[in-house]
Amino acid sequence: MRPNLFDRARVWLPGVIATLCGVALSGCGGGPYPMDTLAPQSDLTRAFTSLFKEITILDSIVLVVVIVAMIGAIFIYSSREGDPGEPSAMHSDVTLEMLWTVIPALILVAITVPTVHTIIKTQPNKWPANALEVRVIAHQWWWEFRYPSSGVETADEVHIPEGRVIHFSMVSDDVIHSFFMPAIGGKRDVVPGQVNQITLTADKPGEYYGQCTEYCGTSHANMRFRVFVDTPEQFKEWTAHQLEGPVKPAGGAAAAGAKEWANAPCAICHTIKGVSGFSKQYAFGFRGPDLTHFGSRTTFAGSILDNTPANVAMWIENPDAVKPGAHMPTLGVRGQQLTDLVAYLESLK
Numbered sequence: 423m424r425p426n427l428f429d430r431a432r433v434w435l436p437g438v439i440a441t442l443c444g445v446a447l448s449g450c451g452g453g454p455y456p457m458d459t460l461a462p463q464s465d466l467t468r469a470f471t472s473l474f475k476e477i478t479i480l481d482s483i484v485l486v487v488v489i490v491a492m493i494g495a496i497f498i499y500s501s502r503e504g505d506p507g508e509p510s511a512m513h514s515d516v517t518l519e520m521l522w523t524v525i526p527a528l529i530l531v532a533i534t535v536p537t538v539h540t541i542i543k544t545q546p547n548k549w550p551a552n553a554l555e556v557r558v559i560a561h562q563w564w565w566e567f568r569y570p571s572s573g574v575e576t577a578d579e580v581h582i583p584e585g586r587v588i589h590f591s592m593v594s595d596d597v598i599h600s601f602f603m604p605a606i607g608g609k610r611d612v613v614p615g616q617v618n619q620i621t622l623t624a625d626k627p628g629e630y631y632g633q634c635t636e637y638c639g640t641s642h643a644n645m646r647f648r649v650f651v652d653t654p655e656q657f658k659e660w661t662a663h664q665l666e667g668p669v670k671p672a673g674g675a676a677a678a679g680a681k682e683w684a685n686a687p688c689a690i691c692h693t694i695k696g697v698s699g700f701s702k703q704y705a706f707g708f709r710g711p712d713l714t715h716f717g718s719r720t721t722f723a724g725s726i727l728d729n730t731p732a733n734v735a736m737w738i739e740n741p742d743a744v745k746p747g748a749h750m751p752t753l754g755v756r757g758q759q760l761t762d763l764v765a766y767l768e769s770l771k
Contacts, residue, residue: 456631457604463630463651464606466544466622473540477533484529544608549621553587556580560592560599560612562638562749563645564711564724574664577711578725581650583657584627590620600636603649611636624651632725640747646725667696668714668770679766682759691750694770710750717770723748734764 462468558580559566567580582588592601592612599612601620610618634645652660671677683689683697691710716722719729723745727733736743738760741750755763 457633459604461605463626463628464622464624466608466620467604467606469540469544470608473536476536480529480532544621545619546621549589550587553589553621554582555589555591556582558590558592558601558612560594560596560601560634560638560645562596563634563641563745563747565601565632565645565647566595566711569661572661572665574661575712576664576715576719578646578721578723579648579650579719581652581657581660582624583654584624584651585654587621587623590622592618592620597638598636599634599638599645601632602635603630603632603647605630606649606651607632609635627651627653627656641724641745644724644726644745648721648725663718664715668694669717671766671769675762675765676769677766679762679764679769682755682763683766686753686755686763688753713767713770715770717768729768731764731768734767735760738763 459467460471460474462471555570557568557570559568564578565580566575566577568575590601590607590610592610593616594612594614596614598614600609601607601612602609606624607620607622610620612618628651630649630651632647632649634642636642638645671680680697683694692713695712695714711722717729721727722729722734723737723741726745727737737750738753738755740752741748742752
């Protein structure tokens, strides 16, 4: 007995329903998501999102046409078992062959034109003279940020003002990394000996997450950073504060920690401006982050730890346990010495 349309539908319909439900449920969740690529907060990410939506709509139309044609071929034009049929005498259909060539070519053009336009728009050869340059230096496994116009240097957390063109110039100190800040800046590879660039204008103050997305070693997943989009006034205040000298503790545990810092080997890899500057300089700076205003940062160790005394103590005591493969050695600081050193670092606001 030949199966009818209903019998055929019972076979494939459950699979189609399950697939559609899976697609619908994949968009559900508690949110918001700190690494959301579909919540643009700059001109750059809006351009990417717009291109993504355009191509997705075009692809969806193509998908619908293909599915309709497939269903028609299966249930309308296909032969049934036992049905008599005359063999076709047609060797070729020139019109159909032309359509098979022209339609895919038009689809490719429809995808290529907006893509090329977006690339040209988001990767200019020149940027405005009043753009704020931020130099990004990637290390295993943390990020260094420098502001040539002001001389500010910081680590793991970058501040930029809203409404101003920001030009990120990026280079790696060791291996290939990838600078990814999905909400405001897209993604660029960071390559040794090669300067790559991102130019954008952020339009909403807030805190945004970033991540290295190119496997770069044992703690690749622990190489994160934060982007703080400030109002112009907030950014001006932050810059002025960063240019100030480090806090000099008057007494207590912080003052004892300052002496501990002077005697410990920390200054071999780190610097505190005006306090220690003996560190050997490498091609792009000190081996470890500048700690002049360490206490003012919300995170550290590649932005994987909140900046709290307990976390700082845990990090100093055994860095490799927190971030496997970390280049910071275990210094053997314990007890009251550790407490004092942490107090000093946290005082560096």
